[in-house]
Amino acid sequence: MARKRSQPDDREPQFVPPDERRDRGKALRADVPREAHGQWKPGKDRRDVVDILVESNRGRMPELVPLRFARMMQSPFTFYRGSAAVMAADLATTPASGIRVQACGDAHLSNFGGFATPERRLVFDINDFDETLPAPWEWDLKRLAASVVVAGRDIRLSETEANRAARATARSYREHMADYASMHALEVWYDTIDVDRFLKAMESEERRRIVAERIERTEARNTPEYIFPKMAEHRGAMPTIKDDPPLIFHPTREQAPGQESRYAEAIARYRSSLAEPIRVLFDRFHLCDVAFKVVGIGSVGTRCAVALFMAADDDPLFLQVKEANRSVLEPHAGAAKHKNHGERVVIGQRLMQSASDLFLGWAQVENGSHVYVRQLRDMKISAVIESFDAGDLRDYGRVCGWALARAHARSGDPALIAGYMGASEAFDDAITDFAVDYADQTHKDHRAFVKAIRQGRIEVAQEG
Template identity: 40%
Template sequence: MTDLVSAKERFALGQERRKQMRRMGHKAWNVKDRRENPLQLLDASTKGRVPALVALKNELMSASPFAYFRGAVPVMAYDFSLVGNTGICNQLCGDAHVRNLGAFAGPDGRLEFDINDFDETIVAPFEWDVKRMATSLVLAGRTAGAKNLQCRDAAAVFLARYRMMMASFARMPVLEVARYKVHRLGSVSPVAGIMQMAERATPMHTLLALTEVEGAAPTATKKGAKKTKKGAVVVRPERVFKTIPPNLTRVKGALAEQVVGSLAMYAESLQPQRKHFLEQYRPVDVAFKVVGTGSVGLRDYCIYMEGNGRKDPLFLQIKEEVASGYAPYVAGARGRKAKQHQGERVVRGEQAMQLQSDPFLGWTTMDGRDYLVRQLNDHKASIQLEDLKAAGLMEYAALCGELLARGHARAGDSAMISGYLGTSTRFDDAVGAFAEIYADQTEVDWKQLVRSLKKTRKPTAK
């Protein structure tokens, strides 16, 4: 403890890193430096996924440049490796974009709004998150119909807010950083709507949306039996998952038993008090669910559970996790990949960056594959791109800057990052320029994907 470097010294170390990577140098990126084809990088990232769903992933990515961007982390990670970096490594979200912020229920039941997707989390240069979020604001704004000038301004607002909040965190007492809450959420117009949606996204709402009563009439068995006035023994039928192709499919037999069996290992990853609560729920049904954009093709199971009766549902999501798309470009990550549990990697990154995390966050393993476990749809909601216009885009951009800075400060070294950023707009201007250039390139890459899909589609019979 006596050997710890002071905040003032760490601030100075951050300033020294400008010699390694000039702040204005962050705008540098040239597509001519690429030696890999983006489509080949995307194809390589789908190895080991469910083959039938890879085509669906490509179709989802072809919907718009922003949709492509969501699923193209392996491409952006490669592109980051082609330019210099600060060497100031921090726990990253890894997939920082406007739709990976959202509302969810904290351990005390109150709604939180924070970064909420950490599949790509890794320790890497802090600016990779910043550049990805800035680019996402430009793309999201364009998708929503905002003018290019407004998109540039949104990126500038995000970057200024990130820099100023990081300076504030660098001066705060450590425990104040750990407890820092954003109290102005209700006044941010796009977020107000998100919180209202999240309020309605209760477990009972999920129960009605994803399940149905099995069979048209009760059947006579011992399980759940009760006597009618005439003495006949009937059963109130179970609720089971609906089949909603291709997004939701019931799982039965040995596979369902294996999924339920994975809860034993998962329970050991929980804190004792939360394990106790889990033990009071019984599994009822299992389904396979298609989720997200970048995650499509990975195995994702849901378990419907009941606690104190049918009005006490718990839905757990068991989501396959593979190595972060940044791992090939981070020193030491390749060596850790073989022994690191990828579900645990995601949990640790999420807990490091979030103020509050899902109380049922944990991990498990099935058939040698690593899985993250969390609640499904527990008061979850995120921004709709059509809400990101004009003033709403600017307000949301500022919030993105504050929340990303908070996550980085919680999990990393705010003094060193702040020392690097300084008080001028040099870093802001450079990353803003990069965001525009990279958004333009993303649109080019998206068109390449669309063209390739048109060539490979089979003609439909007349």
């Protein structure tokens, strides 16, 4: 029997014009005024910071936890970088407009940087998604702005200079979100911050020159001829990754089950997460060696490995295999919809980044852990914040605010968010006030953390 042809749908299109969405965003101020975001005051029931940090070590490699805490104790900024779980609990108590996006979950200054797209263009974007989850957009912006103030104090800028940099970050986010609210959906999705746009955003000609020279050096080092001798050596028939304990070391069978099978099951699961054309490329490479690698500050103790694959004697591929656990946002924003946390990270990254790594994928390894995989080095460039002056921090904060707005505009409603923030500086001022207050809180928490170390509540172990 022939299927009856459906009649044309003459109902109104199921979309809302941008101006109406802006108005809806503006109306949200009645329940949550913009000024409400400008305060931070810990509640009487705020949990002990040390307890939260100790709890966040569950599932980590116990022998590396003292190294994590040693890195965190160095300064309030290193403490801030490693204490995303603390701030997630605090942010959950702050006002929110009710608009949700795919949030980074750990949007501090050091989690932005440059990297190469699959088309070999260098772009600037967020580059860490371990904590990504749908959540209120304000949480990311508040964490970013507060990190600017903490970093400014860390490099000994005046309070006025640090506060100006935080305000520039918030203003950049607001103004770029207004731009995205006026763009077509595909224009937002295609938008990228390439090298030329990144350099143009800097006010200092000297800083442009320094960054351009650093990019040139990075591009020159991003070759197999440079990377392979740094990371690997020939011992016998196959090359192996160089040990550099405690930062790079070969795991025991207990630490990395699956060695007997050469991790065949995990590799097969990872391969299945790749797009079919990338599988064809990946199949050219063969596993030679796997070693554990200590990375970051917040990630120290989670299982992270470097896998060396070879397509020929002079054709290496280094992949980073990183354990993915529950996001620190989950207790406050809701459980992830993906059963594999590696998949959660990958999907979040693809939603937020303008371009993602060619080999980005996920798997479950032999011990049941969830992991995500990407290239270890692909022209990655991170800011050397310790070398910044006041102008550099403002410039960098502005570009980070821009990148965060672009990421949120991809998964959220830019017109709704822009309507809520408005065209005045009222929202910028509120975020700056919060950033200053929370930077004060971070300094207090860092002092409490160092005190706990001195009292023996926390064990630390220095590197090398």
